[in-house]
Amino acid sequence: MRPAPKVVRALTGLAWAALFLVYVWVSSALFLFQGPFPNLREFVIDSLTTSRHGYLLRPLSLYTLSWAEIRRHDPNLMNFNAGISSAEQAARDFRSVSDPTIRLETVKEATFTADVMLVRDPKRVRVAVTKYLGRVGQTVSEMVAEYHAVAGVNGGAFRDVGWQGTGGIPLGITIMNGKVIQAVPNARQPVIALTRRGALIAGAYTLPQLERLGVTQAISFGPVLVQNGVGLIRGNGGWGYAPRTAIGQRADGTIIFIVTDGRFIHGPDNVGASLHDIMDLMLRYGAVVAANLDGGSSTTMVYRGRLVNQPTDILGERKVATAFIVMPETTRPGA
Known part of the structure; x- marks a missing residue:
């Protein structure tokens, strides 16, 4: 038939x-x-x-x-010339800071727009890890809600699990509230961390070094943009132009979060930011230490239940393994 x-x-x-x-x-x-x-x-x-x-x-x-x-x-996350943060920076004590101020600002540049979040009390900043560890990540919005935080940005490096999701496994060293989630024993990793006194440090560290410094929050990414008040990026940084996320700290303890757009999401001039662009912004805001976080389609900033930026992933917010979150002002580390 x-x-x-x-x-x-x-x-x-x-x-x-x-x-x-x-x-x-x-x-x-x-x-x-x-x-x-x-x-x-x-x-x-x-x-x-x-x-x-x-x-x-x-x-x-x-x-x-x-x-x-x-x-x-392939971008090198660890610029060894950055060394580690100075002993003076690592020993800074911001436990007396109680100012609950969080301020959002927008900076427009030729090839990107940046959203800047300034968190006056650094002790409110913590690492969040996907609750589906080893399987799949969560969006920054989900982690902010999960931990009852008020704000957050995406964090460190991660590996997918069988290409069936994203952000299932954090890479390098990951510490959340003093608990080691992931670590490579005795190997120097590109680390961005906070001590129990609220000091931000960045550079090539081993887990024992972080433990001796009293680190309670840590993720792995890089490179370091500013160390001891000095910008480290030469040229455009060698990573091209893309959406970026970064974290820094002023001498008074204020944490600086920066996210930028890019990949032409807002038009033909919206190519993104270079590492040098982000370093310049951090220095403009007074950072004494600053480091690059995961970028591209991972770049996300959330504040009080809303997306501050527009992620470039076609599905919206991307699932990631870790985030830096900002807890309510009444919450203290260990609470």
Whole structure:
């Protein structure tokens, strides 16, 4: 029995549509990764490697990109020339600070817009970790709600679990409220941490070093942008331009959170920020220490139940493994 003509035409139409989609995919991939526009190619590679998803470049390029080429773009989270924060910074004591002020500001630059959150009392800032540890992450909004916080930004490096979600496993050293969640024993890692006295430190640390300094909150990411009041980034920083998240601290203890937009989400001039751009902003706000956090589509800032920025992930907020959150002013570490 022969198929009805309408069925044959429908099947033929689907076959042609499938072939057309394959053609578009193949030609677009070859044009993008092997075509005559090297700056566009570099931008796409930098965007994915900066957001720690360089592994997607091989299939997206139809395997025309080598692992060696991808690794050449892979950002180095640890700038060893940054060393570690000074003993003076690590010993700063902000336990007497009780000012509950949180201030939000917006800064417009040529290639990006930045949202800046200033938290006067650093003891309110903690690390939050996905409650689905080892399986999948949570959005910053979910973690802020989960821990009854008032604000938060995305945190450190993470690994996906079988590509079936994001943010399931934090990488490097992760400490939450004094409890070690994840650590590489005796290995120096790119760490951003807070001591029990509210001092922010950043640099290449081992877990025993952090324990001796009285660290109660820590995640791994980088590079360090400002150390001991001195900016460390040369050129544009080598990471290209993208949405960014960063954390810093003033000499008076105020924590500075910065997120920027990018990836043309707000128009053709909205390419994003370089590491040097973020360093300059941190110095402008008086940071004595500052470090880069996970960026790209992870970049998120939440305040009092609303998204402050517009994440670039097509699904909205991305699930991540860790976040820095700001607790209510009546809550103290250990409470």
